[in-house]
Amino acid sequence: MGNGAVMEGIETNLFFTFFGLDAIIKNRMDKLHTAVVGNPALRLPGGLRMPTLLGIIPGMESLTSWMMKSGMAKLDIPPVSEFLDLITAGGGKVYACKLAMDMFKFRKEDLCEHVSGILTVGEFYEEAAGEGSHIIFT
């Protein structure tokens, strides 16, 4: 959604918090996995609902993540790092949440090069203030 906004010429600031931080942590961003337990959108091939208990089978998470990645590649959806390349190339800004950084004991050096800064939630809301602004939570 952030990239789509940049493409439309909309000023865009992204704020990553809690486990969303993994998407801007240098050595994790391109190794994100698909949740196999408690994921209501997860379906077996053919469209049947995936029973939550199947998610605990060893290898299930890797298999699901692999299927997700190959599905994305087929649609020409870039990996996370390249998505952030596209967003920042278009002038979009990326920020990390200070509280989440402290909580997960990340340091500034752990963040990818796309990140412009570490903000408190209040500072981010200031960034998003002004007429015509929208805050979208995903």
Place this chain on the structure above:
Amino acid sequence: MASYTIQNVDDRQDYRLILITNNFKFLIIMAQKTYAGITVDVNEEGYFTNPSQWSKEIAAEIAKEEGIILTDKHYAIIEFLRNRHNSGEALSIRSINHSGVLDVKTFYQLFPGAPLKKATKIAGIPKPASCI
């Protein structure tokens, strides 16, 4: 692809074809615009419905409407976009990196704002239906 809008037929002058059924009149709008002395077919957003009517001179005039003065770099990427469209490949902002002409960052600088929308309009090809 042309866009179809249903409106009160009698109010419009710029239509090409009217389909009349028992209860409704359908008006297929194919507006026209004149660039560099040549009249071209466009849809209601100003995108060409017939890319073969395009020329470099026309591109320069559309660009002027968008507030852009075309340079060789602009023309190079426009040519890439037209070739890609002609070969039936989907256009995305990501595909610009594969152009070999320029990277995405320069693309944003050349066509400020919404570069893919502006560049395809100037290139005389349809607006890309791309989320990436």
